[in-house]
Amino acid sequence: xxxxxxxxxxxxxxxxxxxxxxxxxxxxxxxxxxxxxxxxxxxxxxxxxxxxxxxxxxxxxxxxxxxxxxxxxxxxxxxxxxxxxxxxxxxxxxxxxxxxxxxxxxxxxxxxxxxxxxxxxxxxxxxxxxxxxxxxxxxxxxxxxxxxxxxx
Amino acid sequence: xxxxxxxxxxxxxxxxxxxxxxxxxxxxxxxxxxxxxxxxxxxxxxxxxxxxxxxxxxxxxxxxxxxxxxxxxxxxxxxxxxxxxxxxxxxxxxxxxxxxxxxxxxxxxxxxxxxxxxxxxxxxxxxxxxxxxxxxxxxxxxxxxxxxxxxxxxxxxxxx
Numbered sequence: 001x002x003x004x005x006x007x008x009x010x011x012x013x014x015x016x017x018x019x020x021x022x023x024x025x026x027x028x029x030x031x032x033x034x035x036x037x038x039x040x041x042x043x044x045x046x047x048x049x050x051x052x053x054x055x056x057x058x059x060x061x062x063x064x065x066x067x068x069x070x071x072x073x074x075x076x077x078x079x080x081x082x083x084x085x086x087x088x089x090x091x092x093x094x095x096x097x098x099x100x101x102x103x104x105x106x107x108x109x110x111x112x113x114x115x116x117x118x119x120x121x122x123x124x125x126x127x128x129x130x131x132x133x134x135x136x137x138x139x140x141x142x143x144x145x146x147x148x149x150x151x152x
Numbered sequence: 153x154x155x156x157x158x159x160x161x162x163x164x165x166x167x168x169x170x171x172x173x174x175x176x177x178x179x180x181x182x183x184x185x186x187x188x189x190x191x192x193x194x195x196x197x198x199x200x201x202x203x204x205x206x207x208x209x210x211x212x213x214x215x216x217x218x219x220x221x222x223x224x225x226x227x228x229x230x231x232x233x234x235x236x237x238x239x240x241x242x243x244x245x246x247x248x249x250x251x252x253x254x255x256x257x258x259x260x261x262x263x264x265x266x267x268x269x270x271x272x273x274x275x276x277x278x279x280x281x282x283x284x285x286x287x288x289x290x291x292x293x294x295x296x297x298x299x300x301x302x303x304x305x306x307x308x309x310x311x312x
Contacts, residue, residue: 012212019208021196023189024175037175044173055304056210058167064204065156065164065307071253071264085300092309097301100224100294104259107224107294111305137253137264141235144242144250145206 004052007033011043015056063142067111070118072125073104073135080130081105087128091121104135156204161308163195164204168306171208219268221275221295225282226261228290234263237286241265244285246278261292 004012010033020028026044027037047053062069076084081099088094088108097108112118126134156164166181174180182192199205229237234252241263242250249266265282269275272295283289 012210015210016212017207017209019171019210021178021193021200021208023178023193025177026173026175041173041175048173052212054211054213054302056171056173057169057304058164058171058208059206059211060164060168060305060307061204061206062305062307064202067305067307071251073259089301092306094301095303095305097299098224098296099298099300101297102292102294105297106300108301113310117310135256135259137256137259140252140254141238142249142251143238144247146248 007035008043008047011040012047012052015044015053019056062111067113068115068118069109069111069139071137071139072108072110072122073102073137074106074108074125074131075104075133076106077130077132078105080128084125084128084130088125093121104133160195160199163192163199164307165309167196167205168304218270221269221272223267223275223279223296224294225265225267225279226292226294227263227265227288228261229263229286229288231262233286233288237288238263240286241282244278244282246275247282263288 011029014029014032019025022028024037026040030037030040033040044053048056074084085097085099085106088097088106091110093111094108095111097106099105100107110118110121112121122134122136125131162185166184171177172180176189178192178196179189182189185192196205196208200208227237238250238252241247246267246269247265248268249264251264252262253264255262267275267278269278276293279291279293283291
């Protein structure tokens with residue numbers, strides 16, 4: 001496992017917050033860190049291939065793009081859990097899917113552009129073999145969405 | 153809801169792919185859409201100003217950076233205390249997500265927080281803190297047992 005240096009942590013802290021929106025964003029990041037563009041890019045490629053970065057890119061406000069989200073909990077017969085989890089994974093709108101310690105043992109978030117489309121998907125999932133119950137927990141207000149880990 | 157132009161959707165589709173790790177990443181994305189880098193940057197800034205983009209950045213794999221105990225905590229909050237409770241919980245550094253949700257029959261939890269900690273003991277200490285700060289005592293801790301999927305959303309790709 002690659003160990004994170006002080007430089008890495010400073011780099012990742014900037015990268016998590018804001019990639020500059022300009023022609024040479026990594027040069028701008030390098031300037032803030034007191035180094036050069038090629039050093040930043042080389043280290044980011046290493047950290048990415050070592051598995052520290054889940055995703056680098058753009059994070060949208062799904063509501064403002066016309067999508068709405070629901071957290072869905074399934075009670076799945078243990079023997080069918082793997083097959084159901086894989087079936088859920090195949091829907092592009094199912095972005096997070098976790099097995100959890102609860103009688104509702106599979107929890108996923110579903111983003112869809114219309115209630116009709118959501119209902120169609122959830123009807124399909126509810127009818128999968130092994131799905132014994134389903135909770136639909138529609139998101140109302142999002143108070144916090146901030147997946148940033150301050151590295152020290 | 154204001155309508156996004158087809159042109160904006162093309163830009164969003166380019167942006168939701170992995171961000172190129174090279175000197176001029178926006179130029180590469182602009183080429184995919186078939187516009188100049190300058191126009192692309194202007195469009196991105198507009199999407200940020202309209203708050204359609206929350207951030208340009210990275211998400212770390214939290215287990216790799218040392219967060220091994222991650223739980224969804226579902227809270228049962230009196231409706232008139234929901235807003236104040238959610239504000240207090242959102243201020244806690246260990247909470248990454250805090251949403252209020254319409255509960256389901258037989259599942260009367262209406263506030264949901266994701267909590268990240270290094271160990272289960274630490275996670276439960278944070279949950280105790282949240283409980284005593286807010287006075288909410290009815291909650292359920294749902295530890296992550298296995299991650300089956302975690303991806304960014306791909307917008308405007310449904311086969312409707």
